[in-house]
Amino acid sequence: xxxxxxxxxxxxxxxxxxxxxxxxxxxxxxxxxxxxxxxxxxxxxxxxxxxxxxxxxxxxxxxxxxxxxxxxxxxxxxxxxxxxxxxxxxxxxxxxxxxxxxxxxxxxxxxxxxxxxxxxxxxxxxxxxxxxxxxxxxxxxxxxxxxxxxxxxxxxxxxxxxxxxxxxxxxxxxxxxxxxxxxxxxxxxxxxxxxxxxxxxxxxxxxxxxxxxxxxxxxxxxxxxxxxxxxxxxxxxxxxxxxxxxxxxxxxxxxxxxxxxxxxxxxxxxxxxxxxxxxxxxxxxxxxxxxxxxxxxxxxxxxxxxxxxxxxxxxxxxxxxxxxxxxxxxxxxxxxxxxxxxxxxxxxxxxxxxxxxxxxxxxxxxxxxxxxxxxxxxxxxxxxxxxxxxxxxxxxxxxxxxxxxxxxxxxxxxxxxxxxxxxxxxxxxxxxxxxxxxxxxxxxxxxxxxxxxx
Numbered sequence: 165x166x167x168x169x170x171x172x173x174x175x176x177x178x179x180x181x182x183x184x185x186x187x188x189x190x191x192x193x194x195x196x197x198x199x200x201x202x203x204x205x206x207x208x209x210x211x212x213x214x215x216x217x218x219x220x221x222x223x224x225x226x227x228x229x230x231x232x233x234x235x236x237x238x239x240x241x242x243x244x245x246x247x248x249x250x251x252x253x254x255x256x257x258x259x260x261x262x263x264x265x266x267x268x269x270x271x272x273x274x275x276x277x278x279x280x281x282x283x284x285x286x287x288x289x290x291x292x293x294x295x296x297x298x299x300x301x302x303x304x305x306x307x308x309x310x311x312x313x314x315x316x317x318x319x320x321x322x323x324x325x326x327x328x329x330x331x332x333x334x335x336x337x338x339x340x341x342x343x344x345x346x347x348x349x350x351x352x353x354x355x356x357x358x359x360x361x362x363x364x365x366x367x368x369x370x371x372x373x374x375x376x377x378x379x380x381x382x383x384x385x386x387x388x389x390x391x392x393x394x395x396x397x398x399x400x401x402x403x404x405x406x407x408x409x410x411x412x413x414x415x416x417x418x419x420x421x422x423x424x425x426x427x428x429x430x431x432x433x434x435x436x437x438x439x440x441x442x443x444x445x446x447x448x449x450x451x452x453x454x455x456x457x458x459x460x461x462x463x464x465x466x467x468x469x470x471x472x473x474x475x476x477x478x479x480x481x482x483x484x485x486x487x488x489x490x491x492x493x494x495x496x497x498x499x500x501x502x503x504x505x506x507x508x509x510x511x512x513x514x515x516x517x518x519x520x521x522x523x524x525x526x527x528x529x530x531x532x533x534x535x536x537x538x539x540x541x542x543x544x545x546x547x548x549x550x551x552x553x554x555x556x557x558x559x560x561x562x563x564x565x566x567x568x569x570x571x572x573x574x575x576x577x578x579x580x581x582x583x584x585x586x587x588x589x590x591x592x593x594x595x596x597x598x599x600x601x602x603x604x605x606x607x608x609x610x611x612x613x614x615x616x617x618x
Contacts, residue, residue, distance in 0.1 A: 168545045168552075169270065172277035175552045179280045180253060182563045183289035187245040189568035190578050192585050193291040197612035200292050201241050204233035205614060215394040217408040220417060223400035225387040227333035228294050241614065245292040252289040255300035256280065259517040262307050263524050266481055271528060274548075275520045281555040282457030284442045284510070287562065295513045298338050301331035302514025305341050306488065309348050310481055318375075325376040329383025336402075337511040340495055342380065344488045344515060346373050351487045353480050422504045429497040436509050437461045454509045458551060460516075463523035463530075464489070466544070470529030482525055485518045492519075582615070590615070 191201055199221040207213050213230075216222035232244040256276035263275035279299075280286040288296050305327045312320035324345060331338035349372055388398040401409045401417070428435070437460070439445075440452035467482065474482060492515045499506035527548065531541030566585065570576035582590035589612065596605055597617045605618050 168549055169273060171549060171552055172271070172273040175556050176256065176273050176276050176280060178556055179286050179289070179559055180256075182559055183252075183286070184246070184249055185572060186290035186563065186566055186568050187249040187292075188242055188572045189566070190571065190581060191241050191245050191292055191614070192566075192582075193293065194612065196241075196245075196292040197614040200229060200294065201232060201236070201244055202612075202614040203229050204236050204244065205241070207233050208237055213390075215408075220401055220409070220413065223391050223395060223397075223402075225333045225336065225384065227330065227387075228297050232292065241292070245290060248292045248296070249289050251300060252296040255296050255303065255517070258300060258303050258307070259520050262303060262310075262517065263521045266310075266478060266521060267525055267528060271524050274527065275517075275524045277552060278457075278459040278463070278520045278523045279516060281459050281551060283455035283555075283558065283562075284440075284453075285456070285513075285516070286555075286559065287442070294334050295510045297334050298331055299513045299516055301327050301334070302338065302341055303517030305331065305345060306348065306485070306515075306518050309345055310484070313349070313352050313481075313484070321372055321375050322379055325379025326383065328376060329380035331514055332380060332384045333387055335511070337506070338514050340492075340512070341514050342373075342377055343495065344491055345376055347487045347491045348484045349373070351484050417505075422501060422507070424501055429501050432497050432500055432507065433493060434461065436507070440509065450504070450507055452508055456509055457555065459548070460519050460523050463526040463544075463548075464519065466526030466528075466530030467522065468529075469540075470532040473529060473532045474525075482522070485522050488515060488518050489522060 191197065196202075199219055203216065203219060203222050203226070206216060206219075228248075231247065235244040235247040256279065259275045259279065260272055264272040285296070285299075305324050308320050308324040308327060311317075312324065328338075328341055328345070331341055346369075349369055391400045392398040395408065397404060401414065405411050405414060435449070436452045436454070437456050437458065439449040440454045440456055442453065442455045445451040445453075467486070471479070492512060496506075496512055499511075505511075527544060530544055533540045568581075571578060571581040579590065579594065589610070592610075593615045597615075599605070599618050601618065603618050605616065607613060607616075
């Protein structure tokens, strides 16, 4: 167990360092070139936040994009990517702290390693994306609720509402965290008869939900008002079409109508794990758009094997997190039945910190089981050890393929690096940038406009 813990710590440190070096290089990832960094660049060029009809995504909540705007004002796109890397580190340290406080010191670094063993989660640290910001605030929402349930101090309830408001101000689908919070509060342990800690019963639950939801709504409201004032639709570009967007655009971005059976919906977490590929898909399967790694799916069921090994207080919190996981499964299945886009795991990263804690608990639970001729803990440790070694090798291969050190150290120009990594796109945009300054450029099939200066 100690060897596995040391390997997990080394693996987490390796991923942090390699992704920092990649974040220092010019950004490459699709969504960052389309809007996460491109919209802030447009705001800086204009000297203000404005209605940006040419970019479909400019109407989404923009807490992170505004912070990226601030970061880019100091040092460009790479500064924003490093800022995103810093927030990602905080997210994984938060998951580690949650796991250590609940489960003990023995496997403290295994929780972030479980998440970083998934290619999409680890690589997102250098992409200047939003998902790991949602992972941070989602983890903190559930952690604040855990403190509230242990102490009954209402300050933690208000704190949970603030954190939820931040999460929704990053991504609308983080609003499902309010449902997770409600489930976590519902499955709390009843207080003994005569206790004054919970005198209102169901009415208290309603009060708690209104408190969390109300505080969160106040923080999300500015983004809705911005859309209403600038675009005439508080949920632009969703909900209703208008002068600047039509139903065809909305239908294109929401994806085709799903053709899923009930069995496929119920098996969604398994399918997304087995068939999900970052940036691709397996023929005959949906495009899940993420590689999650094996640990979450493989380790969480171990909780069923050694449940009695946990203390009563630990069982209480684990039961609440299991209820959150079951609620996530249900919501994910229902949402995927009605919208293709909502099949993608990146919309549900807010609860992945809790899933990582459950995975570590499952690993520890299963490790307590001993058969006459087999110590299950040693077998599981060997498998997780092998999985982390393979994940570390994959990180090194990806880093070698990107080869960011020359451009970071100044021995390679940014243009050469972009040519090497982005292919035809980079010289094409460079040619566009040589047009006269008063030229107007219309991008018909290429939405990545970060490096276009005309």
